[in-house]
Amino acid sequence: MAESSLGPIPSLFLTLNLPQFSSSTRSHSMSTLRSQNPNPSCSSTPNPTPAAQPSLLVFSGGTAFNGVVEDLKTFTTRVAHVLPVSDDGGSTAEIVRVLGGPAVGDIRSRCLRLADQSTSEAVAVRQLLGHRLPLDARQAKSEWYDIVEGEHSLWTGVSKPYRETIRAFLVYFQNQILRRSDDSFCFSNGSIGNFFFAGARVFFRSLDAAIFLFSRVSDIPSESLVLPVISTNDRLTLGCELSDGTIIRGQNEISHPTKGYMALVNKGSSSAPALSSRIKRVFYMSSEGQNLLHEVFPAPNPAVMDQLRNVDCIVYAMGSLFTSVCPSLVLIGIGEIISSRSCPKVLLLNGTHDRETSGFLASCFVTAITDALNRTYGAPHNCLKNLPSHYINTLLVPKDGEIPVNVQCLADQGIFEVIVVDSVHDPKVGVVFDPKSLIQALDDLIGRHMPTNVKVV
Secondary structure, three states: OOOHHHOHHHHHHHHHHOOOOOOOHHHHHHHHHHHHHHOOOOOOOOOOOOOOOEEOOOOOOOOOOOHHHHHHHHHHOEEEEEEEEOOOOOHHHHHHHHHHOOOOOHHHHHHHOOOOOOOOOHHHHHHHHHHHHOHHHHHHHHHHHHHHHHOOHHHOOHHHHHHHHHHHHHHHHHHHHHHHOOOOOOOOOOHHHHHHHHHHHHHHHHHHHHHHHHHHHHOOOOOOOOEOOOOOOOOEEEEEOOOOOEEOOHHHHHOOOOOOOOOOOOOOOOOOOOOOOOEEEEEEOOOOOOOOOOOOOOOOOHHHHHHHHHOOOOEEEOOOHHHHHHHOOOOOOOOHHHHOOOEEEEOOOOOOOOOOOOOOOOHHHHHHHHHHOOOOOOOHHOOOOOOHOOOOEEEEEEEOOOOOHHHHHHHHHHOOOEEEEEEEEEEEOEEEHHHHHHHHHHHHHHHHHOOOOOOOO
């Protein structure tokens, strides 16, 4: 049986105070986790929530906002990071191709950024789970076997409990891809963290349970949540419709098209050809059956909905507008809750254009987010008619960014608070927010809206 290759797992669960699962209860793992923890998607240690800190919910992808995460921890750890699970590029695509299921790359990337680094062992675990294999397929496979057999130097500094826990799920991942004899797996540029995530997800048959385990192993603060916008064990495919009627299938094909499914994805300044016209909307497409252009309507993660109802501030992060942020906004129920909230709703404007937003003004970003939340171009019975100001009331702009900001256009949309924030130049992507200045701006903004009896620290 496949479970026999995971001999050390039960004792390791006890070591880490994780629930113990037999093969008969594995499919019910998530209900067990929920009984122990109301927020299974990312809780790690039972530390009390710092009540004095403000709470944020951030819609983002797995790359652009990562540069802010470290500094954000100094402001508040009460952050719900909401991420899409529709990425289909790089090693994530290879995992989905062979094992199916949702994409975990963005979630793994954010969890690593939130991981503890206070001890040498924590750093060693982070380096292991953040490691990528060589591009050369043969070298990658050889190094992978060294890692999964516990002989690689990356295991140095990782104690036996953590080593056995991590290795058990890497072994399980290896077991699963070997069972797919018709699909030869390519390890080129593969992420060890993605392999660990995939092994845990398949074992538990639950993405939430995999995140919970990863968070325990990485010692993420209990009040920091990493939430897939859709809690599913199925594959999700993102599509987009352009203004000229063209339909593009696949997140990577929309944002960073490459030559071949294992080609490197360049998420910096891209030389990809321009789209034939602007993106009108993004939506989810059927991943199975003959009619692959059929639109589907997955339900949002209930944990995301709960957080949206209660956080002190909602943030739309910088990054790929239509493939990182909008996939989380088009789900039925998201726009309804956000429009009902009176808290700060902040858009972090990109510093540069990309393939998705060529020629955009700041007001175009606002329109795109409004259309996504209103589901303007979807089925008429699912559409909302809310104004832009119901979704965004503040715009933070990186100084010297290349996106034109027309204050009058924003005022016409009902957005009157536009704050310029210091920026830095990133050699890969151009102008980006200076992280410390951005956190200070959020601190000042949220502080003005917090109750007077709550001190923001």
